[in-house]
Amino acid sequence: MATKTSETNTATTTPEKKITVGNASVNEKEMKDSSLHQFFVSALKDIYFAENAIIDALEKMQEAATTEELKDAFEDHQLQTKKHVSRLEKVFKLIDEKPEKKECEAIKGIIKEGEEIIKSTKDGSMTRDAALIIAAQKVEHYEIATYGGLAQLAITMGHDKAADLLEKTLEEEEDTDYTLTEIAETYINFDAEQED
Incomplete structure (x- = not known):
């Protein structure tokens, strides 16, 4: 278009x-x-807050993980999330808005749930890793829904370059979700089921 x-x-x-x-x-x-543009900017500020919060959460999840595969996945995604923050800053610039964070209650709740999982599971267990994957996928699904919606709004409003950047992040979030599923199915879930 x-x-x-x-x-x-x-x-x-x-x-x-x-x-x-x-x-x-x-x-x-x-x-x-327009109210649509104002909503779009507000939603960008929301996901900008979320991405910054996710960087810190991924570090905690990496430290809590048992398997090297999951530790590496969290480390890789933390680096990728830093790129997502930078990409969002470009989106703000493209639409002539200042990058600002708006507190995101949804991501705060999802991160808090992840912290509870760390506290309530045994250190060094496959059960903890299985639970951490589910917690991480909740984060991914929130991001997938957000980036998918934002990309479509950007297209609707004619912000084609911003839409391209948002769609690139969407694809990376979907890839991360797939990778987490693969790690769970290949390395973790069966071993967790065997634990006492």
Whole structure:
């Protein structure tokens, strides 16, 4: 879907940018004032907070994990999450907004649940690793839902470059979810079932 930007002169001879999305054309100020744009920015701030919180949570999960495969997966995803934060900062810049965090109650709850899992499972057990994978996948599913929705909103509003960045992160979150499932099925779940 092509997005065109044009300038028209107003009575005060101030250039006014027009954004064309599909067959519709709106000026940039109207787009920024729209409730959809405001929701989009608010949701970006929410996931920006979440990604930063996830970086710290992944470090705790890596330390608590038993198997090297899971420790490595958490370490890899922590590095990837740092890239996601940087990518979100680019999205903010593309839509001419300042990167800001908005406290995300959903991710705080999911992270708290992960911390409870660490406290309530035996250190060094496969059961803990199985539980950590489920906790991590809850994080991934939250991110997948968020990035999928944000990418579609970006497309709807004609923010094509931002949409591309959001879709790239979405694909990486889906890949991480798949990797966690593979680790669970290959290394952890059967051994956890054998534990006393």
